[in-house]
Amino acid sequence: DLSIGTFCHESGHLLCRFPDLYDYGSRDGDFEKSAGMGYYCLMSAGNHLNNGRTPASICGYLRDLVGWCDRQVRLNSPGVYESKQGDYGTLMKYETHRANEYFIIENRTQRGLDAYLPDSGLAVYHCDTLGSNEWQGGTRERHYQCGLLQADGHLDLESNRNQGDSTDLFKRVDGVALSYATTPSTRGWDSSDSGLALADISEPGEVIRLKVGSLVPSNVVTGKVTADLLIPDNKREGISSAIAISQAGKVKSLSVGVDITHTYIGDLQVELQSPSGKKVLLHDRAGGSRRDLQQTYSSSSTTALSALNGELIAGYWLLNVRDLASRDIGRLNRWNIEIEYESAGQVARGEVSPNLSIPDNTPTGISSAIAIAQSGTLKDISVGVVIPHTYIGDLLVEIVAPSGQSVTLHNMSGGSKDDLRMTYDRTSTPALEALVGQQIQGNWSLRVKDLQRLDTGKLEKWSLQLMY
Ligand SMILES: [Zn+2]
Incomplete structure (x- = not known):
């Protein structure tokens, strides 16, 4: 009975400490069985495909956790993206305002390791490192660690009706395929709008093209x-x-x-x-x-x-x-x-990776600029920051418009938590409203200060998206 599928699955536990992504029906205070990731991951039931002879690939969620994906494609910038089947070194991720919760998309066309999947097309996973695949309920408190957003909206995996069927993945869609308002939706587990929208998905194949982000939501x-x-x-x-x-x-x-x-x-x-x-x-x-x-x-x-x-x-x-x-x-x-x-407006974008160390306990801090060449009046703004730090309660982060007007994005909150990875917009940070109407052309700066002793970090990268 020792098929290559089971050999790979058990080796995943032994070598990588991968968790099972199926639902035992007996862990984490939950006694109801479900299918978890079903056939869509080696660490769920994917090891059984083709009688264990052609096990499914390891889903992007687990590959990312063990650091196998050298190329990270961040989907928070709107645009047209391509996902390649079998490109296991690449991870396409959409971050929410919570560091533990995000979405991953992956091309799971029936080829290579995925030849025996029950479906073919684009997969979208809703991930929460603090979740558990015992928790099929999908509530704010108890939800999967990695779940497939089944395109048919039937929740067959959660309700244990099957391990996957032929309408789970996204095939060709013209127009919006997935958003805040669709079923399934890209809402966070707390029901908030994650902002992720997918549209214009191409046919299953070696490469799937799709549109991501605020270009599409209507x-x-x-x-x-x-x-x-x-x-x-x-x-x-x-x-x-x-x-x-x-x-x-x-x-x-x-x-x-x-x-x-x-x-x-x-x-x-x-x-x-x-x-x-x-x-x-x-x-x-x-x-x-x-x-x-x-x-x-x-x-x-x-x-x-x-x-x-x-x-x-x-x-x-x-x-x-x-x-x-x-x-x-x-x-x-x-x-x-x-x-x-x-939107009838236009979008100006910038992203820089200054990798600047933030001097410990120094009120001057550091500053990094993004130059915007377009001119116009600001209608909306979002600012993404990635600041690895060992105590984010030390940090003060501000965005400064070309006019010199500034808005505080992070004001020494979060206590001993690690790393500030956030996208600030007018929903999360109403103070940004103050910048609406400003001229967008010129240098926008991010000011970061560490105002307490001991813990340190750096400004790895930040991005700016201006609607005008
Ligand atoms: Zn196992």
Whole structure:
């Protein structure tokens, strides 16, 4: 019975102290069995594939823990990435604001060591070094150490229905595949938005391409109005009702709901007009003698609406309604609009790896600059820092805009914890709001001070992302 699969699995325990990633049903105060990582890791049930003759590879989570991945691709910068099947020296990781919790993505196309996996495509793992694969519940307190975000959303591994099936991995997806709002989602175990979004994933293959990050997430803005306007009979000018949208962005898709009372809808023409003046007919004297027009028109059902894709959304959206025949009359009761939009802004980025030692207990500290060449007014900012240190309660970290205005990112909190690996944005650090409206061009600096004796560290690298 000693197959190569079992030999490799047990050697993983002996040589690397790998934990089992299946669920015993008897550890860590949890007595319910689940499948853990199922067939998707050698250290779970992957050793049994092809009757133990072609065991699965070791998942990226474990390879990373034992330091086998020399090339680390940090997915926190938005962009287009490529993941290569069998490239076991590379790890693609998205960090959350907690050092112990992160996401790993990996190409698990059915080739080489993964030839016998139940599925083929891109794998996404939700990792927490403080979790346990005994804990299938997925709650804030008790969740897996390394779990596969099964693309089908069925949670078959957690509920022990199988060890993997043919809809667990991400195959080709055009548009958003995984985000805060999808099932499964990229929320943290505390339900917060991790910010990770994946889109435009290519077919399974030796190389899988995908889009990561804030390039892709879309947002929705809505507006409604109770117009209560009489539609003048047989008058070409008709009536207009406006909904004001203050959000900046570009239309990705939209839908419009219309509620009109009328005794003969074949008289009616209903038109949506964007803030720039572009018009799309929603209803053009159809429906004959039918009464009342209560309908929702969406980009997916009303192809004409897609003419508005890419329009700037801020400003007044108008609904124009005309009655073009005599006799029958009616009124526009209410209407609403829902716009899915994407950022109309641009992004400037910088990253440096100064590797500067932070002088112990010295109020001057160190400073490192990132020069931004683009010019514009800041709309949003995020700052990523990697500061290995043996006591982060010693540290004061500030970001300084080209104008000299500064915002404190880390103010001697965290006590004796090691290493500051964080991305600060306006959600985590509302004080960053103070920089909105600043000119982005020039040198942005990160100031780091160690204000207590004894423990030391260095500024390994930091990054800046400016929306303008
Ligand atoms: Zn084992």
